[in-house]
Amino acid sequence: MSTTQRKARETKQRELQILAAARQLLLERGYLGLTMDRVAEKIEYSKGTVYQHFGSKEDLLAALEVQTMDERIAMFQRAATFSGRPRERLAAIGIAEELFVQLKPEHFRCSQIINSGAFQAKMDEKTVSGIRSREMRCSETVEGILRDAIAQGDLKLPEGMGPSELSLTLWSLYIGFFTLVEGSIPFDQFGVQDPIAMLRRSSHLLLDGYGFQPLFGDWDWAAASERILSEVFPDEHQALLSR
Amino acid sequence: MSTTQRKARETKQRELQILAAARQLLLERGYLGLTMDRVAEKIEYSKGTVYQHFGSKEDLLAALEVQTMDERIAMFQRAATFSGRPRERLAAIGIAEELFVQLKPEHFRCSQIINSGAFQAKMDEKTVSGIRSREMRCSETVEGILRDAIAQGDLKLPEGMGPSELSLTLWSLYIGFFTLVEGSIPFDQFGVQDPIAMLRRSSHLLLDGYGFQPLFGDWDWAAASERILSEVFPDEHQALLSR
Amino acid sequence: MSTTQRKARETKQRELQILAAARQLLLERGYLGLTMDRVAEKIEYSKGTVYQHFGSKEDLLAALEVQTMDERIAMFQRAATFSGRPRERLAAIGIAEELFVQLKPEHFRCSQIINSGAFQAKMDEKTVSGIRSREMRCSETVEGILRDAIAQGDLKLPEGMGPSELSLTLWSLYIGFFTLVEGSIPFDQFGVQDPIAMLRRSSHLLLDGYGFQPLFGDWDWAAASERILSEVFPDEHQALLSR
């Protein structure tokens, strides 16, 4: 019945509202500043209503993280479809993450807070594993590309080193980088005008270190990036430019 | 007067006790589990006494971070004294950080919690700048080495890129790496048996990417590491081995 | 009209369902565990529907008590019809109460909770008097028997003492007894294997104390009890045996 459908839509809508309000509060006022009362106030509904959607503050936080991971996964999967040499597809993933963090810094920041372990977050096992499995899907997307690269002879990993290791290394670099960027580190005072360019160069040089073909100097990476942006993330690119 | 001295010593001693108790609580029970009552109970003094040393919970947290940075600075400065080629001295810094995080994981973890921005930590400006300046000293130690490398011709940075950028890149990699390690990421399930070895290789390959001499393949880095450990961090090395 | 009748029947049916659900919740989870949400969930109807039958939680509790009293009254009235000497008919009432509490312990327990005064139950006057009048009918049934006994010369009460007093005394004994039994008192640890036998003996000896004829030792009370069970409560007896 259409009534039922409309109700379901409204419910979903309300949930999104709540998540948005919670995310903003988490961002602006921290974990302690995110209270159920304030969420209710922000969405202009009562506290009881919030609790009808999320049974506890923990639930709400977990839902926030799930939402973030789902958006990231969507970006990664689109990136992986880029048609080009594996290292280009990997670059596309990097660009996906760049865009994600730049367009939705709230997601990255909230994620960090939630994962900071600062509150002994007692999410139930099921919720945690839901999040873990999403993280896995991200890793696997990267590893799939690395395996393609190895299969095609573009990448030859050192003895005893698997694709996961390179994936984790890149993950480390990106996480660390955005932690600093979104933290209070004043990159410009360090003489870095364009942090994203720095990140791209760093990861390229790192991949060069691993001998991942084609090397940074052997390819027109500027053109590749342009293609990735225009072919895979046209809207996101646009959104970023028009800010 | 000797009485005065003794008092000062006792005061210092008490403060260290408080910091240790707070750090343990922060680590084991999270930000919310760190309460002034529990700190007082742990040190077997009253809450009032705690407040005589740290005027607020924020003060206490800030002091924790300052302590961490001071210990890191000490490690870094010792590392920088290593006599060898610049890239070796840089490797020494890397080893310093490894040792620091491995021997005192509490420091790293607490630091992350405090910096997670989860609590809109309202430290006063003075405290914040004290912490910032300590971070600067760490960066500067690294940058000094990089400048030496450039001066000696071991490193030639790309056009328009300063030493800070490489420093920040390395910092990103290390932060990201330890965030994952100290987080719940199961490295072994990713096929990585020795995460520290992975970190060393990654940073070496990154430096190779920048053409920092001597390259990873051109030098006996295993021997260099051994020398660093035995000459600069004999005690820490010993402590690590005997665990 | 038959439609009207069916509707009335359905309404009655629904009400019984609600009462049963409420009783179970009250029993298993206490007053605080009895919530309108849970009742609705249990009967698989919505909360609104529950409210259509019982205007408030108080109403529901009152209805529970009324139901209990009505069932007790029915049992008592059947007991009173037993043909025999007054003391036998009184014994029949005792047996009625035994059966009632044993077969429907929920009723007794819920009744106790409702009457415990634990919630300042603000039932309206009308409801309360409805319950009071039902209690009266129980007393009167007993008193009627006592008056018969006096009239027939089987009982001679002390100067200044009316039948009500003996009725209240018996009531006290039974209530107290079942309160202990249904409470956590471990009768077996007190060396009492068959509490019901203890209750029967106690009340008989009490009646003996009042000189109520025929005395405990002068009559075959075992046989009398058998007759009562088989003539007045054959079904209940059967139900009890087959457990």
Place this chain on the structure above:
Amino acid sequence: MSTTQRKARETKQRELQILAAARQLLLERGYLGLTMDRVAEKIEYSKGTVYQHFGSKEDLLAALEVQTMDERIAMFQRAATFSGRPRERLAAIGIAEELFVQLKPEHFRCSQIINSGAFQAKMDEKTVSGIRSREMRCSETVEGILRDAIAQGDLKLPEGMGPSELSLTLWSLYIGFFTLVEGSIPFDQFGVQDPIAMLRRSSHLLLDGYGFQPLFGDWDWAAASERILSEVFPDEHQALLSR
């Protein structure tokens, strides 16, 4: 030190205040009307202070029950010291309970609420066993007297019946009686002007039924009661008269 002593005294004093306030609220407004806020308001201290004495609402309720049982035990033990024949000492226990309930009806009522099982009271095991053991001490006091009676030949219980059974029977009668009295049963409307006299007569006739010597008719029980009141409970008796 005297300071320490004074503090301890004040603490004790505060606890008694809290218990008194809680008891009054429980009595006047029921379980749901007893809130930590109201307790705090009543004693004119803050809620935090209440929590410094009783860690939870459950704790507070448990303490209330312990207090009640301790007062009852004290009364029972004094009663048991009465020098006279066992049945007189048993009568003294009965009088102790009468006085207790009459002088401190709050205790009886609160006890009933707490024990009503209306709230799935989740007291921890230790607390519960503390209360259980206190109940035991009351029973044992009665059973001791019964054993003395048997030893002296004043009481001869039927085959297979132990003193506990008689003790439980009396306990039932008293509990049931006071439940009715303290409930809303209008004894006067039942023609009972002096309920306590009714209780005494009932228990005497019950004991007569058991053949407990000296029988109700063979002894000057009015005089015995007088002696008990004046010798064992002079103050309580006085207090009762002057109301």
Place this chain on the structure above:
DNA sequence: CATGAATGAGCCTTCATTCAT
């Protein structure tokens, strides 16, 4: 009639901070 989303008062509990002793 049935539904169930929305409400919001109110409860229990925690904890940083103060201050009289």
Place this chain on the structure above:
DNA sequence: TATGAATGAAGGCTCATTCAT
């Protein structure tokens, strides 16, 4: 200087009840 009782604001959460659909 040490103590710890007292404070009270604030937070997470529940639930009886209402009412638009």
